[in-house]
Amino acid sequence: MSGPLVVVGDSLLDRDVTGAVGRICPDAPVPVFDERSATDRPGGAGLAALLAAAQDSEVALVTALADDAGGARLAELLAAAGVEVYPMHLPGPTAEKIRLRAGGQTLLRLDRGGDPQPPREPSEAVRELLTRARAILVSDYGRGLLRQPTLRAALAEATAPLVWDPHPRGPAAVPGARLTTPNVAELRQLTGDAGAGSALSTATRAGHELRRRWRAGAVAVTMGAEGAVLCHSGSAPLVVPPPSSLDRVEDTCGAGDRFAATATLALGDGAPVAEAVGAAVAAASAYVAAGGAAGLHREAAEPRPTLAAARTAEELVAKVRADGGTVVATGGCFDILHAGHVATLQAARRLGDCLVVCLNSDRSVRGLKGPERPVNPQADRARLLAALDCVDAVVVFDEPTPHQVLARLRPAVWVKGGDYARDGAAELPEADLVQRWGGKVVTVPYLAGRSTTGTISAARKRGLHLVKGAV
Structure with a gap:
């Protein structure tokens, strides 16, 4: 579906002030906070729009902006x-949330802006934008934008998939929302549920109640480190756990926004609700693991993550290289993972201290193998590779060759399967590039008779044989 992802909601100006506490104030028994740096970023619906835009999506934001320095700063950051901002006029000052942080923890939050003021009417441009949206995310932060009657009417008439991320102080979702995404605490306040029993039973009971009251298609209850519970038309809820446990949680601010934005993008692309919620859980977990909102503007002086905590190939490579280790990389389509692939990957991993797999994207595979390939999409291929113990990171590249990603990672060893040598290739095509930074190019033993093309051909022949036998 074409058109932008449209985020609608209350925006705030967030400021993280980082410093240190090393003494007590002489005139009162309170700690003294020494400011070292300060970083501004959009908050509320502005943060949801920021996170959606970071996923390479066209994003438009409908929000109320004040005519003050805070509103100008918000517009600049967005x-x-x-x-692309579609502003509605906000009387009064911009709401600001200032967090004082030291040692990776929030010590105090200071709120500015006072009581919310009702915004003015949305423009014709806003109403037209909602009619051509690919998907709509309502990010309610309880400051009154979603109570605006004309805006609510336009949302109710929109035909795009609508996700409603609610706030206990905000209004009910418009009827017909495809998905609403409260956390457990918000859900209890919205429904008045006392929370008897386990968290799962509360999420299920109250989730179905909210779905009934709001006439929503489904309710995804976010449960922090436990993932999400999807309450839909089926009798049994769908429990979606995170892909892995978090060793250390630094800052969860914005995790709900990341969840809602990812789910909305997936629905806009035509994904079923269950699949969209699964993608949202994975994205929110990765966001928190990377430091949450604090990780959006991490200072270069902070310590690098450990190997176990590295979340990107770049972080992994930097850590291994800083520790004096050897970075190994290999690449390919890995369309149907077979024993030959595993043998190559295991052999490659033994050559160094980490293995990064450079994976051809779907478009790249089509260019190399033809329009019927790949059989498996890049997200599935990357997930399978990352699940192998011998693989430490996966990088997807869109070009016909891995030259660009290799130039960025600069591995010490570049590995290909021994089928290249068997086929008589005098030199690997990446050899000149890798040797520029002193890297080595090697091949490793390859299991004969294993190939994706052969697997596909054998499956087709077997299918044809079975069809003939049935006739």
Whole structure:
């Protein structure tokens, strides 16, 4: 579906002030906070739009902006992130949330802006935008934008998939929302549920109640480190756990926004609700693991993550290289993972201290193998590879060759399966590039008779044989 992802909701100006506490104030028994740096970022619906834009999506934000320095700063930050803003006039000052942080923890939050003021009417441009949206995310932060009657009417008439991320102080979702995404605490306040029993039973009971009251298609109850519970038309809820446990949680601010934005993008692409919620859980977990909102503007002076905590190939490579280790990389389509692939990957991993797999994207595979390939999409291929113990990171590249990603990672060893040598290739095509930074190019033993093309051909022949036998 074409058109932008449209985020609708209350925006705030968030400021993280980082410093240190090392003494007590002489005139009162309170700690003294020494400011070292400060970083501004969009908050509320602005953060949801920022996170959606970071996923290479066209994003438009409908929000109320005040005519003050805070509103101007919000507009500047959103424009820099590639978010197109459709403002509604906000009387009064911009709401600001200032967090004082030290040692990776929030010590105090200071709120500015006072009581919310009702915004003015949405423009014709806003109403037209909602009619051509690819998907709509309502990010309610309880400051009154979603109570605006004309805006609510336009949302109710929109035909795009609508996700409603509610706030206990906000209004009910418009009828017909495809998905609503409260956390457990919000859900209890919205329904008045006392929370008897386990968290799962509360999420299921109250989730179905909210779905009934709001006439929503489904309710995804986010449960922090436990993932999400999807209450839909079926009798049994769908429990979606995170892909892995978090060793250390630094800052969960914005995790709900990341969840809602990812789910909305997936629905806009035509995904079923269950699949969209699964993608949202994985994205929110990765966001928290990377440091949450604090990780959006991490200072270069902070310590690098450990190997176990590295979340990107770049972080992994930097850590291994800083520790004096050897970075190994290999690449390919890995369309149907077979024993030959595993043998190559295991052999490659033994050559160093980490193995990064450079994976051809779907478009790249089509260019190399033809329009019927790949059999498996890149997200599935990357997930299978990452699940192998011998693989430490996976990088997807869109070009015909891995030259660009290799130039970025600069591995010490570049590995290909021994089928290249068997086929008589005098030199691997990446050899000149890798040797520029002193890297080595090697091949490793390859299991004969294993290939994706052969597997596909054998499956087709077997299918044809079975069809003939049935006739």
